[in-house]
Amino acid sequence: MALGSGHVVVTQVKNSLILITLVIELGVAAAVSSSLARSNTFKNLLLLPRRTTRQKLAIMAMICAPLTVGVLFRVRVPNFLAADISFEATILLGLLLGPGAAMLGGAFLSLPAVWHGEYLTILVNLCVAAIAGVYGRITRAEDIWSFSPMIDLSLYQWVTRNLRKPQLDRQIILLVLITAMQFATSMLGQRYPAYYFELHSRYWLVELAICACAPVVVGIPLKIWNAARIERKLEEQSRLLMEARLDALQRQINPHFLFNTLNSIASLVRSKPELAREMVVKLANILRVLLKHREAFVPFEEELTFTDDYLDIEVVRFGEKLRVVKEIAEQTLPVLVPSMLLQPLIENSIKHGLEPRIGVGTVTLRSMIVPDGRLLIEVEDDGIGMEPEPMDSIARLGSQEVRAGAESGSGIGMRNVRERMEVLYGSQAEVEVVSRPGRGTKVRLVMPVLEAGAAPWAKFGEALQATWDEVSRAITRA
Numbered sequence: 001m002a003l004g005s006g007h008v009v010v011t012q013v014k015n016s017l018i019l020i021t022l023v024i025e026l027g028v029a030a031a032v033s034s035s036l037a038r039s040n041t042f043k044n045l046l047l048l049p050r051r052t053t054r055q056k057l058a059i060m061a062m063i064c065a066p067l068t069v070g071v072l073f074r075v076r077v078p079n080f081l082a083a084d085i086s087f088e089a090t091i092l093l094g095l096l097l098g099p100g101a102a103m104l105g106g107a108f109l110s111l112p113a114v115w116h117g118e119y120l121t122i123l124v125n126l127c128v129a130a131i132a133g134v135y136g137r138i139t140r141a142e143d144i145w146s147f148s149p150m151i152d153l154s155l156y157q158w159v160t161r162n163l164r165k166p167q168l169d170r171q172i173i174l175l176v177l178i179t180a181m182q183f184a185t186s187m188l189g190q191r192y193p194a195y196y197f198e199l200h201s202r203y204w205l206v207e208l209a210i211c212a213c214a215p216v217v218v219g220i221p222l223k224i225w226n227a228a229r230i231e232r233k234l235e236e237q238s239r240l241l242m243e244a245r246l247d248a249l250q251r252q253i254n255p256h257f258l259f260n261t262l263n264s265i266a267s268l269v270r271s272k273p274e275l276a277r278e279m280v281v282k283l284a285n286i287l288r289v290l291l292k293h294r295e296a297f298v299p300f301e302e303e304l305t306f307t308d309d310y311l312d313i314e315v316v317r318f319g320e321k322l323r324v325v326k327e328i329a330e331q332t333l334p335v336l337v338p339s340m341l342l343q344p345l346i347e348n349s350i351k352h353g354l355e356p357r358i359g360v361g362t363v364t365l366r367s368m369i370v371p372d373g374r375l376l377i378e379v380e381d382d383g384i385g386m387e388p389e390p391m392d393s394i395a396r397l398g399s400q401e402v403r404a405g406a407e408s409g410s411g412i413g414m415r416n417v418r419e420r421m422e423v424l425y426g427s428q429a430e431v432e433v434v435s436r437p438g439r440g441t442k443v444r445l446v447m448p449v450l451e452a453g454a455a456p457w458a459k460f461g462e463a464l465q466a467t468w469d470e471v472s473r474a475i476t477r478a
Contacts, residue, residue, distance in 0.1 A: 045059050086110065095222075314346075353441050
């Protein structure tokens, strides 16, 4: 089809050009759909279980914008027929968004063709959108997402299933529906070439290829976007698994803390009942906090306040034998840290380092922002220390070593802290335990700085890629 001065000159498209065009159409469909799949905005809208009218219009605009340019290229550039996949795009809009948005999108896609004089295009697109939209409404979403562009495979599966147990297969119905609409539009384009464009051929094998190509072009975006849909579901499941594991670790530390604190109170009930009563009151304050819904992350300042209540109990128990020194940098106070991070470390220092020691012992808390921008927290005691363990028993977190009995010597508290750091930060965190027998133990934690409102597992991509550049490159390669 060539464009003359003020009128349309209709020419018969060669069969060889038709076959080349069909192959390139597959590349165009793959390029556009994969470019859209890289957009977080598009994926978020597409994968919503329910969409508002505004969200449907946004999806429609993102799909139609590059494809309308393709229709414009087809009417302006001779033999550039493969850029026009508006028929398949209209079907896709109907299946995913329903008849209303699909009819609006189909009308938008037809504008360059109507401007070129192909006036039947808008009517055909509206009819195709209505049919596909109604079918999308009456069938299950899973049947649409699982639609396969592999026509031979679909037919084989349909035959084998129905030989065993005859049933109505919606995917085969969709396959036949798309093929039938493609054949009808192909005949329309052959009958009225000046008013409607569609590939057609008098050679039946080429016509069969045209009809077979349409379901594949529709199926390619569905397959690509369904892969993104499955990936999003796996990410959501991974996030839920992370939260469940973190919740299990949190529940593990609470009974452990309560058990040790009750032991401390029990040791004072007979000898110092008033102090025991004071400790029970402080323990009640701690439990009131623990029984509330605690987030995975809390400001470091709030974590220090919670730790002070625990230290009050231990100071009452040990009296002048326990000293607490704090070297806290002010800029670290608003930084988010895992909740109940310090209490298990301080408890280990007192129980394993200071309690066996004769005389006064000191627990030192430090925090600062290190030069690489991460948060450093240290809990150090001058107790009896621990013997270094063999190299084959060293545990690791990221690229850092957890030395001197992080698993066995320090008990459940240190192990719990290490596992929670690994769950929340992965390789971005460092946990190091350094102990010198007779001189004390230092636990060193390094973690990324998270401000209020930050989400540690938010790991999604950036913005929409240059869609038409991808289409142009795909066409050039083809």
